[in-house]
Amino acid sequence: MKEYDETRSVLVTMLEELNNRLDTIIHDVRHEQTPLEKDFAEQATQNENNEVIDYLGNSARTEISQIKQAIANIDSGRYGICEACAEPISKERLAVVPYTSQCIKCASQAGPKH
């Protein structure tokens, strides 16, 4: 699988960065949840922050699982094949979204994602 060696190392780097980002997010959540003496307005802001952190955490986790799957696919020789229609995913698309699991056609049918 020499063809995707470079892609694989890009994905591994992305995975490390995301894991670091997730660690930071989780750390922030813990910090936010430590009991602090705050008035009501500040508590409301704190809740909003937690929602943002939840969202960031969830999207990072989704991306992490997609990247892990892409790396596994490279290792098993299934990388670059659409999981929905089994057609090859275009090189242009893989260059933009290296961890995608669907071709542009299936992805656009599934919804406005990437």
Ligand SMILES: [Zn+2]
């Ligand atoms: Zn497809």
